[in-house]
Amino acid sequence: MKIKKYPLGFLPTPLHELRHFSRKYTSGYRVFIKRDDHTGLASGGNKTRKLEYLVGEAFQQGADTVVASGAQQSNHCRQTAAACAMAGLECHLMLGGTEPKVKSGNLLLSSLFGAHIHYTGEKRKGEDAELLVEKLRSTGKRPYLIPYGGSNATGALGYVEATQELQQQLKTLNLKIDYIFFASSSGGMQAGIAMGKAMYGLPSGLMPVRIDKEPTGGKSPGEMVSSIIYEARERFGLHTEVDENDLKLLEGYEKPGYGVLTDHEKKAILALAGSEGILLDPVYTGRAFYALMHQTQNQLIHPDTNILFWHTGGLPATFQYAAALI
Numbered sequence: 001m002k003i004k005k006y007p008l009g010f011l012p013t014p015l016h017e018l019r020h021f022s023r024k025y026t027s028g029y030r031v032f033i034k035r036d037d038h039t040g041l042a043s044g045g046n047k048t049r050k051l052e053y054l055v056g057e058a059f060q061q062g063a064d065t066v067v068a069s070g071a072q073q074s075n076h077c078r079q080t081a082a083a084c085a086m087a088g089l090e091c092h093l094m095l096g097g098t099e100p101k102v103k104s105g106n107l108l109l110s111s112l113f114g115a116h117i118h119y120t121g122e123k124r125k126g127e128d129a130e131l132l133v134e135k136l137r138s139t140g141k142r143p144y145l146i147p148y149g150g151s152n153a154t155g156a157l158g159y160v161e162a163t164q165e166l167q168q169q170l171k172t173l174n175l176k177i178d179y180i181f182f183a184s185s186s187g188g189m190q191a192g193i194a195m196g197k198a199m200y201g202l203p204s205g206l207m208p209v210r211i212d213k214e215p216t217g218g219k220s221p222g223e224m225v226s227s228i229i230y231e232a233r234e235r236f237g238l239h240t241e242v243d244e245n246d247l248k249l250l251e252g253y254e255k256p257g258y259g260v261l262t263d264h265e266k267k268a269i270l271a272l273a274g275s276e277g278i279l280l281d282p283v284y285t286g287r288a289f290y291a292l293m294h295q296t297q298n299q300l301i302h303p304d305t306n307i308l309f310w311h312t313g314g315l316p317a318t319f320q321y322a323a324a325l326i
Contacts, residue, residue, distance in 0.1 A: 006087055042082030
C-alpha cells in the first residue's frame, strides 16, 4: 500500500557549515548542520517528516482520532498535537508522570494545541495505549495509534525521503560528507536514513548517538531499527541491502539516563549557542552534539573529514531545564 502523505512541514530544510564552531572546537574537521529544527510544525523538529506519513495513513484508514505517547517533554507528542490541530483530528496523548501544577515547554504547547492529556505515571512509552484505543472505540471514535516516537515503517518513510533530499543538497554544493551524527532513541529516523542511504547511494558513515538506555517495547535500539527496516520491506517493498554498521549506535553517552542534563549536554548547548547562535535541547540534540564534540576532539574518527550534524529540534524542552542551564 502506498501512503499519501499529509503535508505538514516546510521542506527542504537548510544545510550550512558551522564555520565559527569548527574553528573554535573541532580543529581538523569541517562541521555542517542539517536544520530539521526548521521543519516548521510547532517550532520544528524531525517528527514532522514522520507525521506527514503517519497522519496520511490515519486518513487512509478513516481515523478521526490519534493516540500517541511519550514523556511530558516529548517533542514527538508536541508535534503530534500540532499535526492533529492542522489536520482536524482529535488528539489523545499518554504522558508519563503526574499532572504538574504549572505546565511548561512541550507539555504547555501540547495543551495549547488542544490535545487531551492522560498522565500515566512511570509508563511513558505507551504501555497501556491499546486500552485507551479500545476505550475510544467504545465511544464511537475511530482511533489511529501512533507508536512511541512515531517509529515504525510508516514513520520511517519520512527519513527515507529526507535522505534523498540531503543527497540532492550535497550534489548541488559539490560536497561529500564522511560522517552523519544524529540522536537516536526509538529508531525510526535511523532506520529511514539507513534505508535511504542504501537506496540513494549516500557515501556517509552513520553515527547515531544512543539517547535512552531503557529498551523500547522490550527491544534494544539496534533491534528496533532492524525490526522497522524489516517491516518496511514487508509492507512497502523497500528491498534495500542496509549496511550492518548502520544498525549500530554510538553508546556510552546515554549512561546518565533519559532526560538527565549533565555537564556534557550543557557544554554542547553553550558551545553551539555561543559560536553559531543555534539552540540545542537538553535531552536529544545536546547529548548527540556532545558526542560529536567528544569524538572529534579525541580524534576517535578520521581527521580532515567533513561531518554533518542532523539537528532534530526540541527547542521547547529547553525551558524546562532553565535553572540547570544558567
